[in-house]
Structure formats: C-alpha cells, structure tokens
Amino acid sequence: MRYVLIILLLIFPPTVLEAQEPITLKDSLISLKTSIHHYKNTGDYGKAVLGLEKGIKLANSTNNIEAIIDFYNLYARLNIQFTRPVNPEIYLNEAREVLRMYKYPNGQAISSAIEAYLQASLGNDFQAMQHVRKALGAADHNNPDVTSVMELYIGMTYHKLKMYDKAKKVLQRMIPPINSYEEKYLLAIYQLVLATIYFEEENYESAQILLDNALRISARYGFPRILLDTNRLKYEIAQHEQDYKKALLYYKKADSIQLKYFNPKALQQQNEVASASESEFLNNVIARMSQDEIKQQQKVNISKLTSVLSSALLIIISLLTISLYRNNQIKFKTNDLLVKKNRELQVAKEEAEKAMRAKGEFLSTVSHELRTPLYAVTGLTHLLLEENPKESQKEHLKSLKFSGEYLLDFINDILQINKIDANKLLAEKLVFDLPKALNDVANSLRQTAHENKNTIVLELDDQIPSKLVGDSLKLSQILINLVGNALKFTENGKVIVRTELVYLDHQSCKVHFEVNDEGIGISEEMQLNIFESFAQGSIQINRKYGGTGLGLTIVKSLLSLFNSEIHLKSEVGMGSSFYFDLNFDIPDPTTIEEEKTEELEEASLNGLHLLVVEDNKINQVITKKMLGKKGISCHVADNGYEAIKLAKENTYDLILMDIHMPGISGLITTEEIRKFNTTIPIIALTALSLDDSTDDFFASGCNNIITKPFKPDLFYQTIGNSILKSKSEHVQ
Known part of the structure; x- marks a missing residue:
C-alpha cells in the first residue's frame, strides 16, 4: 500500500488537491493552529494535545500533506517545551516518513x-551541525513564519554546542520576530535564550x-514556562552578584510559578495525557501497518491479482x-x-564594493563643494549682522545664519560617518x-541648555586621575552629541554627566561615563534601532525637535574605534540614560608638561x-x-605661484x-614657502574632504587648520593664538 501511495502522490500532488479545498477547511486548520499555539505557550498541555489530534484528523481527511507535517513538527515542539512528556523523535520520525514521499521544503526546514537541537542536547x-545545514538549505527565507521558528532552534542548537557568537548572531538577527501564530512568545524566548548565553559569558x-524584557512580555501574555525560567535565571544572577x-x-517568584503551573498534580495530569496520546498515536501507527499487511496478504493470496502486482x-x-535519471539531470x-x-x-560583490567607493567619493565631493558656497552664506551673514541692519532685517539674518550653521553641522556629520566607514x-x-x-564640553553647551531652561551637572569621580592618555577630541565629540541630544529632548530639567572609576593600576584605568536626562524618554520599539543612521523615532519628533538623526550613529561609530559600545536605559516619560566604558593609559608624571593658557587679545589683532591665498573671488x-x-x-594671492612670489617679496605676520x-595645491605651496621661510605661521583655511588628512x-x-565655513570667533582666536605661539617659540 505504501508504494501505491507513493505513485498516487507522484501522479496527484497534494498541492493540487489542496488548491481545490473549500475556504472553510483552510480556515479551520488555521484556527486550530492558532489555538494549539495559544495552549502550548500558556501552559495547557492537555488542550494543546487535543487540538493536535483534531488537526491531524482534519488534515488527513482533506489530504493536506503539508498541514500533516506541520502538526507533527508542532507535536515535537510541544513535547520539547514541556520537557519531553513524550519523546519528540516519535513525531519527527512520522514527519520524515511523509517528507520522503512529499517535497515540502518549509516543513523539512523546521x-x-x-x-x-535534539542531537545537540544528546551531545x-x-x-x-548536519541538520543545521539541512535546515538552512531547505527553508524559504522569505517566509517569516518558517524562519522565525527555524532560527530559534538553530540558535538554541548553537547554544547547546557552546558556539555562543553564532548563537547570538542568529538570535539577535531575528529580534523582533515576525510570526502569524506566536510572535510575542518567540520574542520572549529569543531574549531568554540570549540572556542565558550572556549569563554563561558572565555578562550579567x-x-x-x-x-x-522577557519577563514583561511573559507576564503580560501569560507564558508560565518562560516566567519560571526567567525568574530562575535572575535568581542565579543575583546569587553570583551576592x-x-x-x-x-526571585527564588520565591519561581517557586510560586512552579507551584501554580508545574505542581505534582499538574505534572501528573500532563503525564497521563501524554501517555494516552502516545499510546493512541502508536496504536494508530500499528493499526495502519497491520491493516496494510492484511491487505497485502489478501492480495498475495488472490492469484488473479498477481499480474497486477507484477505490473x-x-x-x-x-x-x-x-x-533517478531526472535527478541526475537536475543535479548536473x-x-x-x-x-x-x-x-x-x-x-555583484565587486559591483557593490565599487558602488560603496563611489558613494564615499560622491559624498566627499558634495560635502566639499557645499562648503564653498556655505562659506559665502555664513560669512556674508556675519558681516551683515555686524553692520547694524534694520530691526526688521535682523530676524531674517539670524534665521539665515542658523540655517547655514545647521546645514554645516549636517555636512560635518555625513563626512564624519563616511570617514569612519572608510577607516x-x-x-x-x-x-x-x-x-x-x-x-569644556559643558561650557560649549551652556547656551543650548539655557534655551530650554535646563542645567548641566558634572558629577566627577575624584579617584580618577586628572591626567590621562587618550583621544580627548573624539571623547569630546561623543559627549557633545550625547549631552546635546539630552538637552534637545529635555525642558526645565537637569542633564547629568557622571564619571565613575571602574578600575585603576599604575599603567591604565577604566572609566565609566554616563549621561542622564529628564526628557521625554525612548520607547522600547525605538530603542531597537535608535543607533541607526537618520533614526529619529517619528516624523512628529523630527518636526518638533529637529536634528539630523546622525548624532547617535556617530557616537556608536566613534566608540567602535576604542573597542567600546554605547548602552541605553530609558522609559517613555521617565528620561534616558546613555552610558559606556573607556580604557585610558596613565601618563608618566615626569613627561607631563603644564599647558599654557595664554591667548592673544582681540585688540592685539x-x-x-596677512597674506590670504584663495582662488575663489x-x-x-x-x-x-x-x-x-x-x-x-x-594681500590676496589667486594661486600658489603668486603666493610664493608675494611671500618672498613681502613680510607678513x-x-x-x-x-x-x-x-x-596649498600643500605644495606651503612646502615651497617653507624652503625660504620657516618661522611664519601658516594656517590651512580649507573645506576638508574625505581624502584629506x-x-x-x-x-x-x-x-594650524581652520575648516571652512567657520565661526568668526574661532577664526580670530586661531589667528591670534598662532601668532602668539610663533612669537614665543621664536624668542626661545
């Protein structure tokens, strides 16, 4: 009979039969699957088994082979989730038997x-790993119902095999999961498995x-198994942290859940249901096999059918x-x-790399070319504001200045990200x-804080050495972005910048940085992609608070240069906390020089x-x-040749x-001037591009360097300090 069934399946594929089913039958299967998933995840083993028995009978009656395989797989998952009241292999074997006769890649993948996972559990x-490769090769990766379940068990398999990096990569990629039947349950179990991995790595x-996160979801939707395992793991963490x-x-919470859902009486009921289900299932298999054998024997005894069987x-x-021939052809x-x-x-890979290079070059060129007209916009606006404009014109000029500076910040952010991406x-x-x-960071943002009636508070750990070895410029960029964001989303509140010493020895130290605000907070959904480029939460937030959405992306990228990561804690309406750790070296006290804070007064200018070398009129x-x-x-020189000539013939400050x-170029011109004049201060006045170093x-x-367009105060200050420094060095 089994061979005859193979022939019928080859001649009349079940997909054809399924396509002719009434819609109500499909709806019944879907509703059954929905209820089975609900009972499975909310801890009702008996009702889940009853639903599975009904589902297999309905799928058999409608010849829906794919549904039969799905129910067998679901049977196996149910018994794994309830710690194997029945060996899941029984149902997987039946699924494999059907899959030998019928090609169903998604069922094969699950x-x-x-x-x-079962093989990994057995060591x-x-x-x-063979089954992992088989699953990945069979699955339709465009079907989220399949991939969300398949990736869960693959991630759990890697966890069992202690391949933690692979497990984290798989599980993190699937958060948040998309599934028609158990999306919230999968989100909770993904995070529970990830938490278990971090626990085993001692990343508490x-x-x-x-x-x-898993606890909130499980408590809200009633997933007792996840609630139990989550509280147990939190108990273990608390024990490790003393x-x-x-x-x-957490021990009492876990014990309460154990008594409520997994008490001896409930476990006994599960075992009774499991035993009855297993017995009925095996009896059906034996009866089906016996019936096949009886029919075969009857046909063997009937001589008239000998020729039919031979045929x-x-x-x-x-x-x-x-x-076999077709398989070989297909194989070739x-x-x-x-x-x-x-x-x-x-x-395609080469084209993608080429496109990435082209993108970097394009953004570099565009940002460089935009700086030249921006220099004109900001410079002329500054000059007009200083020439006593009419009161009716001041607001327009201030708006123009603000727009120019906003556009400049945006260009700088894009250039910064591309420089990091291009190493x-x-x-x-x-x-x-x-x-x-x-x-310096706090002082640079005092005016911004004042605009929203905020205060900036510095809480510095006295145990941290004042002198450290590191990149203070990039640290300032990180903190300016974080504090600037905090000020933007906070009104009438405090923004606290806190440092704490993590450890210290005679060579190095580790410092914990934290920026806390009392602002609008960030939702859980937004926290998943807040560090991506142009992520601003919503159009309404962008319109109300402004900004480019690149600040946190720059923070994340800059921290990656120090092998560090940015972390976030936030609740809507309760403010936000961004924090990270950085390692610094301790400098040799004998090599530290006192900084000179002397500056040239503006009146001394x-x-x-001066000689101005600039080709743009x-x-x-x-x-x-x-x-x-x-x-x-x-004096103004239009090009490098004229600049060299004027520098030889005149004396400039x-x-x-x-x-x-x-x-x-200006670099070659500078080199030529240095051949005959090594003391005159030369400031590079330029619009930096991606390739500039x-x-x-x-x-x-x-x-020194002044980046165009520039703020006038910085322009005058840099000129004065450069001349002052040159004179002091010349005197020495």
Whole structure:
C-alpha cells in the first residue's frame, strides 16, 4: 500500500488537491493552529494535545500533506517545551516518513532544525551541525513564519554546542520576530535564550536587560514556562552578584510559578495525557501497518491479482529509474546553475564594493563643494549682522545664519560617518586633562541648555586621575552629541554627566561615563534601532525637535574605534540614560608638561598684515572684510605661484592658505614657502574632504587648520593664538 501511495502522490500532488479545498477547511486548520499555539505557550498541555489530534484528523481527511507535517513538527515542539512528556523523535520520525514521499521544503526546514537541537542536547555535535545545514538549505527565507521558528532552534542548537557568537548572531538577527501564530512568545524566548548565553559569558548586565524584557512580555501574555525560567535565571544572577535579598525574591517568584503551573498534580495530569496520546498515536501507527499487511496478504493470496502486482512493481521500477535519471539531470543542471550563480555573486560583490567607493567619493565631493558656497552664506551673514541692519532685517539674518550653521553641522556629520566607514579615522593617544575636557564640553553647551531652561551637572569621580592618555577630541565629540541630544529632548530639567572609576593600576584605568536626562524618554520599539543612521523615532519628533538623526550613529561609530559600545536605559516619560566604558593609559608624571593658557587679545589683532591665498573671488572678499573688521590688512594671492612670489617679496605676520586650488595645491605651496621661510605661521583655511588628512597638512609645514565655513570667533582666536605661539617659540 505504501508504494501505491507513493505513485498516487507522484501522479496527484497534494498541492493540487489542496488548491481545490473549500475556504472553510483552510480556515479551520488555521484556527486550530492558532489555538494549539495559544495552549502550548500558556501552559495547557492537555488542550494543546487535543487540538493536535483534531488537526491531524482534519488534515488527513482533506489530504493536506503539508498541514500533516506541520502538526507533527508542532507535536515535537510541544513535547520539547514541556520537557519531553513524550519523546519528540516519535513525531519527527512520522514527519520524515511523509517528507520522503512529499517535497515540502518549509516543513523539512523546521523538522531538521528541531532534530539539530535534539542531537545537540544528546551531545552529538556532528549530527547536529548536519541538520543545521539541512535546515538552512531547505527553508524559504522569505517566509517569516518558517524562519522565525527555524532560527530559534538553530540558535538554541548553537547554544547547546557552546558556539555562543553564532548563537547570538542568529538570535539577535531575528529580534523582533515576525510570526502569524506566536510572535510575542518567540520574542520572549529569543531574549531568554540570549540572556542565558550572556549569563554563561558572565555578562550579567546584558542578561538582566534581556530578562527584564522577557519577563514583561511573559507576564503580560501569560507564558508560565518562560516566567519560571526567567525568574530562575535572575535568581542565579543575583546569587553570583551576592545580592541575596534579590536572589530570595526571585527564588520565591519561581517557586510560586512552579507551584501554580508545574505542581505534582499538574505534572501528573500532563503525564497521563501524554501517555494516552502516545499510546493512541502508536496504536494508530500499528493499526495502519497491520491493516496494510492484511491487505497485502489478501492480495498475495488472490492469484488473479498477481499480474497486477507484477505490473505495479515494473511501473515502480520504471518510475524509480526515470526519477533517478531526472535527478541526475537536475543535479548536473543545478551544478551548472551554481557555478553561474557564483560568478554572478562575485560580479555583484565587486559591483557593490565599487558602488560603496563611489558613494564615499560622491559624498566627499558634495560635502566639499557645499562648503564653498556655505562659506559665502555664513560669512556674508556675519558681516551683515555686524553692520547694524534694520530691526526688521535682523530676524531674517539670524534665521539665515542658523540655517547655514545647521546645514554645516549636517555636512560635518555625513563626512564624519563616511570617514569612519572608510577607516580614515584612528584613535590617538595624547596626554589630556579629563576634568578640563568635561568642563569644556559643558561650557560649549551652556547656551543650548539655557534655551530650554535646563542645567548641566558634572558629577566627577575624584579617584580618577586628572591626567590621562587618550583621544580627548573624539571623547569630546561623543559627549557633545550625547549631552546635546539630552538637552534637545529635555525642558526645565537637569542633564547629568557622571564619571565613575571602574578600575585603576599604575599603567591604565577604566572609566565609566554616563549621561542622564529628564526628557521625554525612548520607547522600547525605538530603542531597537535608535543607533541607526537618520533614526529619529517619528516624523512628529523630527518636526518638533529637529536634528539630523546622525548624532547617535556617530557616537556608536566613534566608540567602535576604542573597542567600546554605547548602552541605553530609558522609559517613555521617565528620561534616558546613555552610558559606556573607556580604557585610558596613565601618563608618566615626569613627561607631563603644564599647558599654557595664554591667548592673544582681540585688540592685539589690530595692525597685523596677512597674506590670504584663495582662488575663489567671493571668498576673497569675505575673508578680506572679516580681517578688516579687526583692523587687519592683507594681500590676496589667486594661486600658489603668486603666493610664493608675494611671500618672498613681502613680510607678513601670518599666511591663510587655501588647500584645494588650481595649478599647485596649498600643500605644495606651503612646502615651497617653507624652503625660504620657516618661522611664519601658516594656517590651512580649507573645506576638508574625505581624502584629506590633517597629518598631511602639518607634514607640509602648516601650523594650524581652520575648516571652512567657520565661526568668526574661532577664526580670530586661531589667528591670534598662532601668532602668539610663533612669537614665543621664536624668542626661545
């Protein structure tokens, strides 16, 4: 009979039969699956088994082979979830028997994934990995109902095999899961398994965050098994952290859940239902096999059917031969197709890399080219504001200035991200004063805080050495982004910048940084992608608070240079807390030099004579006027050749050197000037691009850099300090 069934399945595929089913039958199967998942996840083993028995009978009566396989797989999952009241292999074997006769890739994928987990639980590592590969090869990765379940068991398999990195990668990729039947349950179990991995890695902080999420979901939707395991794991963490009060609390919670859902009476009822179900299932299998044997014996005893059986055998052999031939043909075609696809993938990979390079070059070029007109916009706006405009014009000019500065910040953010992506930024190691760096950050944002009636509070750990070795500039960029965000989303509140010493020895130390605010908070859904580019929560938030959505992306990217990560705790309406840890070296006390804080007063700029090297006519006019506002006279050179000639023939206090010019660049011009004048201060006045390196500027002989467009105060301050520094060095 089994061979005859194979022939019928080959001639009349079940998909054809299923396509002819009435809609009501499909609806019945769907409703059954929905209720089975509900009872399975909410701890009602008996009702789940009853639903599965009804589902298999209905699927058999409608010849829905795919539904039969799905119910067998669900039977196996149920018994795994309830710690094997019945051996899941019984149902997986039946699923495999049907899959031998009927091709159903999604059912094969889930069966193989479950089998991989069972083999890993038994310590059969090799067999487990074979089933993982089989599952991944069979699945339709565009079907979230299949991938969400398959990836769960693959992640659990990697966990059993102690392949933690692979397990985390699989599970994190599927959060949040998409599933028609058990989306919330899968979200909770994904986070519970991830928390277990972090616990085994002794990363208790990450484990606690995931367990809190799993606990909230399980409590809300009533998943007793996850509630029990979550409280048990929180008990273990509290024990490791020697917080015995919390440990006792979680132990009591777990014990309460155990008594309510998994007490001896409930377990006995489960075992009784499981035994009855297993007996009925095995009896049905035996009865079906016995019936087949009786019919076979009857046909053997009937001589008139001998020729029919012989013919059937010949047909089967013929079909098998044809099938083998077709399989070989398909195999050859598949191999050819794989070779072709591999070539196409290689070409696609090269095209993607080329596109990435083109994107970087495009953004670099655009950001560089936008800076030149922006210099004109911001420069002319500044000049107009200083020329006593009419009161009716001041608001327009201030709006124009704000828009120009906003656009400049946006361009700078894009350039910063692209430099990190292109590996153009490296973490430096220089001696700096940590309290001074933090105070500078706070002072630079005082005005922003004042606009929203906020205060910035610094809570610095006195145990942290004041002098450290690290990259103070990038640390300041990180904190400015975090504090700036906190100020933007907070009104009439406090933003606290806190540092705590994690550990310290004579060579290095680890410092914990934290930025807390009392703002609007961040929802759980938004926290999943808050660090992605242009992530702002919603259009309403963007319109109300503004911003580019790149600040946190830059923070995450900059921290990656230090092998650190940004973390977040937040609740809607309760504020937010961003925190991270950084390692620093301790400098040799004998090598620390006291910083000179002397600055040139703006009044001292009067009477200076400069050389401005700039090829853009508008920029020449703006720079000349800005210098004239402070009583500074200047000569203007249109190109590098003219600049070299004027530098030889005249005496200047300082040279402002544009870098990107036709003919010879500003770097080459600087090198030529340094051949006959090594003392004059030269400031690179340029619009930085992705390929520009500040190291190249200093190597060519520049003393400082001003990025166009610039803020006037910074422009005058840099000029004054450069001249002051040059004079002090010349005296020495």
